Amino acid sequence: MDKLSDLLPGKTSTxxxxxxxxxxxxxxxxxxxxxxxxxQDVTDVIKVIKYAYANRVPVIxxxxxxxxxxxxxxxxxxxxxxxxxxxxxxxxxxxxxxVLVEPGVLNGKLQRELQRRRLFxxxxxxxxxxxxxxxxxxxxxxxxxxxxxxxTKDYVLGLEAVLPxxxxxxxxxxxxxxxxxxxxxxxLVGSExxxxxxxxxxxxxxxxxxxxxxxxxxxxxxxxxxLAVTQIISEGIIPRTLEFLxxxxxxxxxxxxxxxxxxxxxxxxxxELDGVPSVITKDAEKISGICExxxxxxxxxxxxxAREKLWEARRxxxxxxxxISPTKINEDIVVPRSKLPEMLRxxxxxxxxxxxxxxxxxxxxxxxxxxxxxxxxxxKTEYEKAVKLVEEIFRATLELGGTISGEHGVGLTKKNYISxxxxxxxxxxxxxxxxxxxxxxxxxxxxxFP
Amino acid sequence: MDKLSDLLPGKTSTxxxxxxxxxxxxxxxxxxxxxxxxxQDVTDVIKVIKYAYANRVPVIxxxxxxxxxxxxxxxxxxxxxxxxxxxxxxxxxxxxxxVLVEPGVLNGKLQRELQRRRLFxxxxxxxxxxxxxxxxxxxxxxxxxxxxxxxTKDYVLGLEAVLPxxxxxxxxxxxxxxxxxxxxxxxLVGSExxxxxxxxxxxxxxxxxxxxxxxxxxxxxxxxxxLAVTQIISEGIIPRTLEFLxxxxxxxxxxxxxxxxxxxxxxxxxxELDGVPSVITKDAEKISGICExxxxxxxxxxxxxAREKLWEARRxxxxxxxxISPTKINEDIVVPRSKLPEMLRxxxxxxxxxxxxxxxxxxxxxxxxxxxxxxxxxxKTEYEKAVKLVEEIFRATLELGGTISGEHGVGLTKKNYISxxxxxxxxxxxxxxxxxxxxxxxxxxxxxFP
Numbered sequence: 068m069d070k071l072s073d074l075l076p077g078k079t080s081t082x083x084x085x086x087x088x089x090x091x092x093x094x095x096x097x098x099x100x101x102x103x104x105x106x107q108d109v110t111d112v113i114k115v116i117k118y119a120y121a122n123r124v125p126v127i128x129x130x131x132x133x134x135x136x137x138x139x140x141x142x143x144x145x146x147x148x149x150x151x152x153x154x155x156x157x158x159x160x161x162x163x164x165x166v167l168v169e170p171g172v173l174n175g176k177l178q179r180e181l182q183r184r185r186l187f188x189x190x191x192x193x194x195x196x197x198x199x200x201x202x203x204x205x206x207x208x209x210x211x212x213x214x215x216x217x218x219t220k221d222y223v224l225g226l227e228a229v230l231p232x233x234x235x236x237x238x239x240x241x242x243x244x245x246x247x248x249x250x251x252x253x254x255l256v257g258s259e260x261x262x263x264x265x266x267x268x269x270x271x272x273x274x275x276x277x278x279x280x281x282x283x284x285x286x287x288x289x290x291x292x293x294l295a296v297t298q299i300i301s302e303g304i305i306p307r308t309l310e311f312l313x314x315x316x317x318x319x320x321x322x323x324x325x326x327x328x329x330x331x332x333x334x335x336x337x338x339e340l341d342g343v344p345s346v347i348t349k350d351a352e353k354i355s356g357i358c359e360x361x362x363x364x365x366x367x368x369x370x371x372x373a374r375e376k377l378w379e380a381r382r383x384x385x386x387x388x389x390x391i392s393p394t395k396i397n398e399d400i401v402v403p404r405s406k407l408p409e410m411l412r413x414x415x416x417x418x419x420x421x422x423x424x425x426x427x428x429x430x431x432x433x434x435x436x437x438x439x440x441x442x443x444x445x446x447k448t449e450y451e452k453a454v455k456l457v458e459e460i461f462r463a464t465l466e467l468g469g470t471i472s473g474e475h476g477v478g479l480t481k482k483n484y485i486s487x488x489x490x491x492x493x494x495x496x497x498x499x500x501x502x503x504x505x506x507x508x509x510x511x512x513x514x515x516f517p
Numbered sequence: 518m519d520k521l522s523d524l525l526p527g528k529t530s531t532x533x534x535x536x537x538x539x540x541x542x543x544x545x546x547x548x549x550x551x552x553x554x555x556x557q558d559v560t561d562v563i564k565v566i567k568y569a570y571a572n573r574v575p576v577i578x579x580x581x582x583x584x585x586x587x588x589x590x591x592x593x594x595x596x597x598x599x600x601x602x603x604x605x606x607x608x609x610x611x612x613x614x615x616v617l618v619e620p621g622v623l624n625g626k627l628q629r630e631l632q633r634r635r636l637f638x639x640x641x642x643x644x645x646x647x648x649x650x651x652x653x654x655x656x657x658x659x660x661x662x663x664x665x666x667x668x669t670k671d672y673v674l675g676l677e678a679v680l681p682x683x684x685x686x687x688x689x690x691x692x693x694x695x696x697x698x699x700x701x702x703x704x705l706v707g708s709e710x711x712x713x714x715x716x717x718x719x720x721x722x723x724x725x726x727x728x729x730x731x732x733x734x735x736x737x738x739x740x741x742x743x744l745a746v747t748q749i750i751s752e753g754i755i756p757r758t759l760e761f762l763x764x765x766x767x768x769x770x771x772x773x774x775x776x777x778x779x780x781x782x783x784x785x786x787x788x789e790l791d792g793v794p795s796v797i798t799k800d801a802e803k804i805s806g807i808c809e810x811x812x813x814x815x816x817x818x819x820x821x822x823a824r825e826k827l828w829e830a831r832r833x834x835x836x837x838x839x840x841i842s843p844t845k846i847n848e849d850i851v852v853p854r855s856k857l858p859e860m861l862r863x864x865x866x867x868x869x870x871x872x873x874x875x876x877x878x879x880x881x882x883x884x885x886x887x888x889x890x891x892x893x894x895x896x897k898t899e900y901e902k903a904v905k906l907v908e909e910i911f912r913a914t915l916e917l918g919g920t921i922s923g924e925h926g927v928g929l930t931k932k933n934y935i936s937x938x939x940x941x942x943x944x945x946x947x948x949x950x951x952x953x954x955x956x957x958x959x960x961x962x963x964x965x966f967p
Binding site: 160165209214218221230250254301304305346402473477485489490497503504 | 693712725750753755795854918931940942946950
């Protein structure tokens with residue numbers, strides 16, 4: 068790889084320590100690359116891609132490595148193209164409510180810059196303070212606010228990207244609408260770095276909501292949590308977040324960081340409303356009424372400090388889970404919202420019959436459950452049992468009209484399950500689209516497809 | 518075509534009168550097909566497609582023929598596949614806020630069925646009482662409410678479709694989220710009937726807004742109309758519609774159907790707010806303040822009858838324009854919202870220098886202008902001048918960061934201009950995607966690509 072470092076002096080490394088640092092993501096999988104490159108601009112990206120194309124070397128575009136399904140884990144002999152230094156916010160167009168960013172800008176950083184101008188970019192994956200907008204676009208990231216505001220794809224207006232042979236393309240528009248030709252932008256969003264390397268992103272933003280109210284509700288029965296969710300939406304109220312934590316999650320949080328959550332509850336909901344103060348106050352009252360009738364115990368926060376306190380439990384979930392077992396098999400199934408109680412019952416049954424601890428939390432408003440199987444990878448019997456259970460969970464999810472991934476994508480960890488959801492003809496179309504963009508299969512090979 | 522009528526007895530016609538009726542759309546272009554088929558269900562669609570595939574006959578999927586760019590105009594020797602009898606609303610899932618429909622259901626009919634259940638499907642193309650949801654999906658239709666609620670693609674969750682070789686595919690999900698594999702749903706939306714025949718559509722719907730307020734504002738200066746639009750949005754107010762009509766449009770309306778619009782005005786805005794009564798009342802007051810400071814004269818409607826009265830002018834635009842000249846060259850450019858005044862000035866200049874009457878109206882909130890060149894196709898000199906002017910208008914639009922089509926698509930009428938907006942590499946990707954879906958090029962051939 069000497070030639071690569073000649074091409075991009077000072078921006079390339081083959082130092083074993085760097086290779087280790089860029090060989091994994093949040094899936095827990097790892098495989099060191101043969102080189103890491105930190106492009107500074109699109110010209111650098113094109114140089115790397117042309118080099119890789121000429122030498123038939125795999126290239127793995129990488130945001131911050133917070134992906135859950137191994138999308139950024141290198142394949143054999145690969146160059147990691149770490150986009151972290153292409154992190155400029157190029158333009159904030161306040162008049163037209165759009166921003167132009169490089170892929171390496173952190174989601175949280177963009178949020179803060181917009182906030183200062185009283186603007187708002189809704190997608191907020193749990194990793195928002197670490198993850199990049201480029202990674203969000205590649206994975207079509209969701210977040211807690213998706214129930215009201217949708218996911219990343221709903222905000223991407225246009226892209227600049229480098230094709231696997233080094234050609235630069237521009238897709239989409241700068242305007243609110245545009246219907247000229249096929250939607251290449253939409254195709255690149257969620258393509259998990261397999262079709263092109265994204266180098267610029269034009270996003271739609273919104274005016275900042277006037278005010279936010281946060282509610283925490285404790286329920287004695289899991290069943291009633293699901294009922295509360297359905298009844299809130301049936302009232303015509305769309306909260307901006309509608310998160311739930313089950314009993315096992317609450318226990319894990321309390322063990323990791325005692326917050327003082329009640330011990331005798333079965334589940335809790337974290338509900339956030341945003342909009343005009345008078346309206347959300349009334350909506351909060353309605354929600355309180357619904358939850359009280361379902362024996363929920365309610366805490367309300369109307370200022371930033373109180374709100375932060377209520378979010379404490381939700382934010383502690385991820386680190387807490389890392390403390391309760393050596394391995395966490397982390398899925399993100401979605402079922403139609405009305406099927407949430409049924410799915411939670413099924414998961415409880417699976418846990419009881421298999422003896423495997425299952426911890427559930429997630430975006431109840433979307434029917435999106437983060438299902439965590441707590442095991443030990445070194446305990447072969449247990450681990451294999453858990454892997455089998457994942458398949459059963461996916462089967463039950465699909466039978467209820469759901470999907471096996473609402474946010475995390477397929478990557479490496481789900482590629483052997485993709486055929487459970489996507490039929491052979493649809494998969495064939497996708498593979499042929501991959502071949503249109505990347506005929507020599509150098510861009511993030513081995514991902515998505517079995 | 519005897520064999521086709523044997524395959525689908527009673528559902529096929531080669532009667533010259535039928536062929537004439539199904540040989541045109543709202544673009545004004547026409548070319549009779551060799552047969553029309555009215556499938557009743559997906560089995561019928563597959564029969565037609567397999568027949569066409571085996572015999573290499575072009576197939577033109579058709580909604581209601583309200584398209585503006587010739588998307589449904591048959592190519593030589595084609596079979597028209599009229600989806601009008603596949604018009605069932607299969608399911609309205611009130612709990613999960615989704616509906617499942619066949620492609621032939623009318624947009625307006627769906628709107629009314631949902632209204633009864635206090636649900637709401639926002640996309641409202643001007644032709645909503647005649648156009649089909651299938652056509653809306655194929656063209657990614659917009660409408661007056663797009664400024665707040667987005668366009669058709671923002672509501673399509675999943676599709677069932679027949680590939681050009683007769684295989685049935687299912688794309689997308691029934692759930693709020695889903696990121697498994699490439700977004701085939703998004704690719705089919707707006708593909709103008711060139712990739713697959715859509716046979717079922719799963720749409721997201723919303724709770725019905727509590728109330729609507731409509732405002733009509735007359736301006737003495739076009740410039741100030743544009744300023745009003747920008748200032749309203751800068752206030753953080755997103756009305757659900759923000760429509761404008763220029764002086765020429767107002768004149769045309771008054772000549773066609775005297776409504777009593779003031780004669781001395783340069784432009785008018787039709788503004789509609791929806792949501793919680795207390796909020797939209799306040800927003801309406803703020804908007805009134807903004808418009809008054811810009812010397813606007815305001816009329817407000819808070820009930821259905823008064824609202825209908827205010828919409829009268831807007832609804833009369835289309836028929837009125839058909840009365841002022843034999844030919845209307847109808848474009849639907851979009852510029853970034855802040856460039857709207859500049860674009861309107863440019864159009865005025867073009868009209869003055871060319872002597873061609875240009876009538877503009879449209880969705881000011883989106884920067885989407887319906888530009889109408891009023892000419893006579895039989896006056897060769899004038900018509901050719903107008904065609905040249907279209908190219909100049911497109912060039913100016915693109916220079917301002919816009920797009921040559923916000924709602925109507927490319928079809929036949931814009932295919933010779935597509936390269937002005939889409940680069941050769943991007944166009945090549947699109948053509949290859951077309952070949953992936955339709956290798957023998959039987960599905961709506963000759964559209965989109967030059």
